[in-house]
Amino acid sequence: MKSLPYELFVGWRYTRAKRKNHFISFISLTSMIGIALGVAALIVVLSVMNGFQKELRTRILGVASHLEVTGGGNQLSDWQSVAAFAARQPNVQASAPYISAQAMLSYDQGVQGAIVRGVIPNAEDQVADLGKHMKVGRLEDLRAGEFGIVLGVDLAQALGAQIGDKVVLMAPQGQFTPTGVVPRLKQFTLVGLFQIGMYEYDAGLALIHMDDAAKLYRMGDKVSGVRLKLADLFDAPAVAANISDQLNAQANRTGDYYVSDWTRQHANFFRAVQMEKRVMFIILTLIVAVAAFNIVSTLVMAVTDKRADIAIMRTFGASPGSIMKIFIVQGALIGVIGTALGALFGILIALNIDTIIPFIENLFNVQFLAKDVYYISDLPSDLIWSDVFTIVTVSFFLSLLATLYPSFKASRINPAEALRYE
Template identity: 80%
Template sequence: MSLISTVLSTIESKLPFELFVGLRYTKAKRKNHFISFISLTSMVGIALGVAALIVVLSVMNGFQAELRNRILGVASHLEITGANNQLSDWPALASQVKANPKVKASAPYVMAQGMLSYGQGVQGAIVRGVLPKLEDGVADLGRHMKVGSLDDLRAGEFNIVLGTDLAQLLGVGVGEKVVLMAPQGQFTPTGVVPRIKQFRVVGLFQIGMYEYDAGLALIHIDDASKLYRMGNNVSGLRLKLDDLFDAPAMSYQLTQDLSKDGASSYFVTDWTQQHANFFKAVQLEKRVMFIILTLIVAVAAFNIVSTLVMAVTDKRADVAIMRTFGASPGSIMRIFIVQGALIGMIGTVLGAASGVLIALNIDTIVPFIERVFQVQFLAKDVYYISDLPSKVEWSDVSTIIVMSFVLSLLATLYPSYKASKINPAEALRYE
């Protein structure tokens, strides 16, 4: 212990005057224990606020990433459609866009509305015609299959894959047949009647989003073309990029490239446009939570004001003596800034370390709490996401650390300024 004390004393002796005295004041035992209690409270408050910010933002990032992955399990990064929702020569267009190195895969699709019926159940749905061998390249629907496979969709066999909720609403199971009615009618001697075709259910998928699980049906693209009389045309082309966050820039670039070739009838949309309201709402919620939790850190940081005001009062005689020995008002001010900043820095570091540790292990901590207290935060029969996801964004962590430290520094300015204005003669008059 004596060796450690000697080393610390040697290090402190080589520090600048203001830093040396500020560190001494922070470590020194105080006659007034209330000041030490306020300092500890401020430190703990900052640590709790920083940890809460990191954990909450990490959980929100986790939810955002999980929902984005589920959406992109069905939706594609980019979609190219033509006039009247039809493309006439999709293979040539696919070859053209795949020349771009950022495009990993492409797949055609036919999209239309239909009415499904089974027994007494009738449900409207979006019917998507797909090529199974290409569809897995642009979406992750294959890994969300609960029963069957997309490969069971074969041309001419009129098979269909339903979302689990849609199958439940209809009361249909795998192997049974449903009737699909297309809204486009056909003329008969008795009038216009809708086109009707029986399809056999060969698979069920579950994305985890009601919009898709209760409203989407998949059939082979050839069967869709026959049912909706599209001939060799398709509704559009779905693309997958090597980086999904490049989708907006790629959408603009492809629009420009296709316009140069005189193909002005092409329309390119990306996944951020198709689900813009959802992602804007999530981002807004994240910002609001950041502001609310920042107030916790601010309250704890500004407790430093109380600590330093009392410390300045307690050290008036010391300040006066240092002034008589030639210390400038700026030096006195920096001494107390060091003292307050050190409180903020220790609280910030402890909070950041504990927050990151909790966020990285939340998949272990939450189940442990659920087992101990016999509760379930996200019930499987209510929420699609039954596990609490977490994703630590280091940019968020660094922003929180900088914000906390800046608030701590701001809290030191007023007490430090008051200390620098102490009149040595007045302070020593009654000592």
């Protein structure tokens, strides 16, 4: 069996602590630790950013749909034909009509503004995940003509209302009387509570049956739009464009249609997360770069310290290329060990962050993400192995790059000059 190159053994020997100069080994150790911390920080931060993106998408789609088809003036008169057309599309799994309007809710001394959505419970449950987020009651408790209402938990808490209480809903569209315009009022019975986990919805959304909403807002047979669920949510932009083209081809007969998908409705959220992820990657890569380029100073001092050794190896026939390989191995070992340790700790933290963060919050009695300030009040993590591979590759490349100059200088040492004063 062919033996391993001697450059590998000499490079490993130079990496370890020596009797003569512990300072160089200390610098090597600090470089390893710096690389490890940078790699671990990169993995954890990118995993958290991925977790935010995934959690944001999940919670938004728990209330919103993949696609929405609306008409001019926020009214759709032929929604049955639109729903039937959508059902024939290969990517569409379900459809549900809805009525959306603003209202003021009042109970006792509490008054809160909210978005009111009129839904058909069975159909709504097929295009969104609201049924899975019900804390009290069921979505099916909304029945036509009974004027029941389902509120987000934070909205109900702000009103001070509990299950069975009568909540007054005031529609801004008023009715004319001899004394002036009077807003339309209707009492609704609180029959359920939901909790999405996003303060925007939990504190500002109310659900009623679509028939009750049609009567209250005088919509007749019209609706605000039709919500669609797709087999693959990431196909939403392409499917939206296709449906819009086909529907608007009939515009001369049925009027204009507007088709929007979830990526456009909440584009700012996802763009912000994606931009923050890129910026954090660049910033934290600089930490790895600083630690990696500490290898330069380590190897420069090692070359100065090992001048006599280099001269002796050259005298025994070692080529300049072999001397260069020795110090490349030494620097690469620092980078590999630091990267491996950082990747190990980063992966462990990223996979267990849902346990680590609550422990720290309980230990110091703090809350990092208040739910009335942030859309997501916990710290999610989604470890993507392609990100780990990219981080490890970049770290190793920077470490290897840092070894080139000192290694080249070592290979240029003149044996006679180095041994003159020995």
